[in-house]
Amino acid sequence: MATEKEMNELLLENVDKDKVRTRKMIGEYIIYYENVVIGGLYDDRLLVKTTKTALEELHRNPLVSPYPNAKEMILIADFTQHENLTDLFKTIKEELKK
Incomplete structure (x- = not known):
């Protein structure tokens, strides 16, 4: 199952677009x-x-x-x-x- 374009748009509405961008790759979106x-x-699903620190915070x-x-990543269910x-x-x- 691929990630819907609307999910990507929702993510981008919740971050600083000057610092965060996404790139579509094989039906999914890589976050930079x-x-x-x-x-x-x-x-x-948003995975980081x-x-x-991420493991401690999440x-x-x-x-x-x-x-x-x-490799396993951290799921952020409702970002x-x-x-x-x-x-x-x-x-x-x-x-x-580092």
């Missing part, structure tokens, strides 16, 4: 924060990379695989209810760059 891949929209969120044999996705994405990017 300042040109660093921090997650994606897979099967209409696992970093120390400790109640399940880890799921975006596709068979892929419209998350306080500040842009800050979360920035934190993930900074930790990935």
